[in-house]
Amino acid sequence: MGLTREQVRHVAALARLALAPDEEERLSRELTRILEYVEQLRGLDVSGVEPSAHGSGQSAPLRLDEVRPGLDRAQALAAAPQPLADGFAVPRILEG
Amino acid sequence: MKVELLDGTLEEAAAALARGDVSSEELVRAAIERIARRDGALHAFLRVDADGALAAARASDARRRDGRATALLDGVPIALKDNFCTLGLETTCASRILAGWIPPCDAHATEMLRRAGAVIVGKTNMDEFAMGSSSESSAFGPVRNPWDRSRTPGGSSGGSAAAVAAGLVFGATGTDTGGSVRQPAALTGIVGVKPTYGRVSRRGIVAFASSLDQVGVFGRTVRDAAIQLAAVSGHDPLDSTSLPQPVPDWLAETEKGAKGLRVGVPREYFVEGMDSEVERAVREAVETLRGLGAEIREISLPHTPYAVAVYYLVATAEASSNLARYDGVRFGMRAGARTLGEMYSQTRRQGFGEEVRRRIMLGTYALSAGYYDEYYLRALKVRTLVRRDFERAFAEVDVVATPTSPVPAFRLGERLADPLQMYLADIFTISCNLAGLPGASVPCGFTASGLPVGLQFLGPMLGEGTVLQAARAYERETPWHARRPPEA
Numbered sequence: 223m224g225l226t227r228e229q230v231r232h233v234a235a236l237a238r239l240a241l242a243p244d245e246e247e248r249l250s251r252e253l254t255r256i257l258e259y260v261e262q263l264r265g266l267d268v269s270g271v272e273p274s275a276h277g278s279g280q281s282a283p284l285r286l287d288e289v290r291p292g293l294d295r296a297q298a299l300a301a302a303p304q305p306l307a308d309g310f311a312v313p314r315i316l317e318g
Numbered sequence: 319m320k321v322e323l324l325d326g327t328l329e330e331a332a333a334a335l336a337r338g339d340v341s342s343e344e345l346v347r348a349a350i351e352r353i354a355r356r357d358g359a360l361h362a363f364l365r366v367d368a369d370g371a372l373a374a375a376r377a378s379d380a381r382r383r384d385g386r387a388t389a390l391l392d393g394v395p396i397a398l399k400d401n402f403c404t405l406g407l408e409t410t411c412a413s414r415i416l417a418g419w420i421p422p423c424d425a426h427a428t429e430m431l432r433r434a435g436a437v438i439v440g441k442t443n444m445d446e447f448a449m450g451s452s453s454e455s456s457a458f459g460p461v462r463n464p465w466d467r468s469r470t471p472g473g474s475s476g477g478s479a480a481a482v483a484a485g486l487v488f489g490a491t492g493t494d495t496g497g498s499v500r501q502p503a504a505l506t507g508i509v510g511v512k513p514t515y516g517r518v519s520r521r522g523i524v525a526f527a528s529s530l531d532q533v534g535v536f537g538r539t540v541r542d543a544a545i546q547l548a549a550v551s552g553h554d555p556l557d558s559t560s561l562p563q564p565v566p567d568w569l570a571e572t573e574k575g576a577k578g579l580r581v582g583v584p585r586e587y588f589v590e591g592m593d594s595e596v597e598r599a600v601r602e603a604v605e606t607l608r609g610l611g612a613e614i615r616e617i618s619l620p621h622t623p624y625a626v627a628v629y630y631l632v633a634t635a636e637a638s639s640n641l642a643r644y645d646g647v648r649f650g651m652r653a654g655a656r657t658l659g660e661m662y663s664q665t666r667r668q669g670f671g672e673e674v675r676r677r678i679m680l681g682t683y684a685l686s687a688g689y690y691d692e693y694y695l696r697a698l699k700v701r702t703l704v705r706r707d708f709e710r711a712f713a714e715v716d717v718v719a720t721p722t723s724p725v726p727a728f729r730l731g732e733r734l735a736d737p738l739q740m741y742l743a744d745i746f747t748i749s750c751n752l753a754g755l756p757g758a759s760v761p762c763g764f765t766a767s768g769l770p771v772g773l774q775f776l777g778p779m780l781g782e783g784t785v786l787q788a789a790r791a792y793e794r795e796t797p798w799h800a801r802r803p804p805e806a
Contacts, residue, residue: 225683237638237682238645239675240663252737253680259738260627260693263700273698274705276515276529276754282558297422301649310647315658 224254324352325802328488328542332390335382342375342382342393346437349395353439353486356805360462362471362480364400366440367407371395374437381435390545392435397481397490400441401448402428403522407438411524412456413446415644415651415669425522426557427491427533427550434549439487442477446671447641448493448526450474451501451743452733455673460730463506464803465769469727472502472743475534479506482536483803489546490536495527496629497722497747499534500759504722504772507761507801509789510536511543513782515754516561518547519554527636528559530629530751539799540760540790544568547782563780571783576791577611579784582715586622587746592724599763599771600721603792607719610791615715619707624700625749626741631684631697632752638681644669676737705753712778717788720746722759722772746774756782760789761798770798 225233227246230253234241241249295308304311323331323340334340350368357363378393387393398404401411403421405428410416424432431438445455453461453476461476463469464484471480475492479502482490492499494512503510511534518533525531533550537543548568554560583604588597608614646652646665653664670678684693711718724745733740750757755776762773773792777785793799 229683230679233679233683233686234663236686237678238642238659238662238666239670239678240660240667249676249679252676253683255736255738256630256680256741257683260631260697263624263627263631263696264692266621266624266700266703268696268699268703271699271702273695274702274752275698276559285555293422298648300422301419303646303649303652312647313655313658313661317657 225250225257324348324485327538328394328545329390329539331394331488335393342378342437343372345393346371346375346395346439349439349487356484357486359467360464360480360484361459362442362461362477362484362486363397363440364410364412364443364458364477365408367438370407371437371439378435378437387435389434389549391431391549393437394489395437395439395487396431396546397440397442397478397487398428398438399444399475399478399490399492401444401493401524402491403524404428404438404441407441409441409524411447412444412458413669413671413674414457415665417651419650421522423522426519426554428522430550436549442475442481442490444477445474446674447524448474448495448498449637449673449677451497451740452728453477454730454734455671457671462730463727465507466727469729469769470505472505472723472727474498475536476502478536479503479508479510482538483508485802489542491546491550492534492536493523494532494534494751495530495633496751497744499536500747500757500772500774501723501744503536503759504774505727505770507770507798507803508536508538509540509543509758509760509799510534511547511758511782511786512750512756513547513551514561514756514780516559517756517780517782518550519557519560521554521557525640527633528640529636530633540572540786540793541569543758544572544786566783568783568786572786572790574787575610576607576788579612579717579788579791580715581607581612581614581788582617582711582718583614584617584619584622584711584718584720586619587720589724592721593726595765596721596724596726596771600773603762603773604719606795607788607792610795617711617715617718619711619749621700621703621707622749625704625752626745628697628700628704628752629744629748630680630741631693632701634677634681635684635694636681638678638685641674641678673737701752704749708753708755708778717781717784718776719788720774720776722746722774726765726769726771750776755779756785758785758789760793762792762796763798
């Protein structure tokens, strides 16, 4: 139930977080400690209990499928680190 | 005159504005000057928008001259936590990854406050992305408690709490996901209210944990909080979790008194390890309520000990999803990199602080293949058990009274070595968020060394009125809300 350094690396990759080697060690320790704490939930009998995605128990309301105003292109691009005329420039996906 | 007004309540300032004793411009200038003098020692504010605030103040004064300044908040200087989007004004969530980010729109709550004529003086400091209980994880430096500047004001809305407690503004907003309004209110000796989940729209509030986040408000008094809460509450068709029920007249409900109120005191909220002065102050507060005619009943909320564990799986899982958007593509910080993948991981490594990264890791793990059922799904089931505890309790009592925090304000740096120690600071506030219920903290005393202690009231779904009623009845009978921290 603890997290090995390899598992830490795997989770970091899933979360798109680069980690330095000493951080892997520290996170392995800290996350293991937290996971040991949450182990106490395993002792509870939850058979037949529905999960609660949130407190109020209401379902998602619907609305008519009508076009409504949203951000215009200029607003959407205003904070872009590398805007193009019609999009966001990013580095290449693959090396080489 | 204006300077003394800053030491008074929001309601008194609104009355002074209405009488014409002071103009909004004078009041706002006084607030800006006091912030300039005192906030260096507190760091409650991340930025002050003097130009915007003075323009809003002048507009308020013009409305008042025309007889159109009807709302209580019109012309009153307040502050917003820096995870509230403000059109044209930098919003960072105290994170490097959003340093310099200018939102293209106001949050719904921001809009509502502007519509009421409130003057937004600035944005307050906080734990990064609202993850924390001490406001120490801010990328821009911690907040200090006005009662003792070697201590934290609590968190994550510590800047807003400190700003109100120090009389820099008359009111402030925060967000409360696991206690982040109620706990800092308790540690800074003011009132903090978190309404029912969905009572206030979350549109434009930077998301941390979507099923738990809720806007909250800070005030010197219960009525000050009620005024602000009313201004931001109500249905928003652009937030699908927003509740449709109309907003009651909470100011009227606050004056109903405690006679006949059934108050539940849960035995699980008086635990070993809690500060003895906190326990004594809260037990005395319960006796005060009894003296006011409330009926005190011991109750049990048996799943209380599991709440922190549930929270640190559910909230972190939701956070890992919500914070996936910070990838350097469309807004915020971008790290230089040769490939897209490197850009993502370097941006997030450099842009997020340690606590945020830790929680993203925990949440990602809890949702990952092979672990989802064991951690996240199980936590959601225990969440149902926590909810049911409250449903059973509210069949017998009208309101629940507990300590807000197990300890008074702790020293800066004291809880940083072990993340779990910091998480346990939330032990009394967290269940309320899991169940989506309203809660408030009011000052109920001071420790021997002069640190504030908070009393928490929890109510049933849409029971803000009852929570405010109990809180106000207690406040009317006690002197705590009139005390002020030593001047900086």
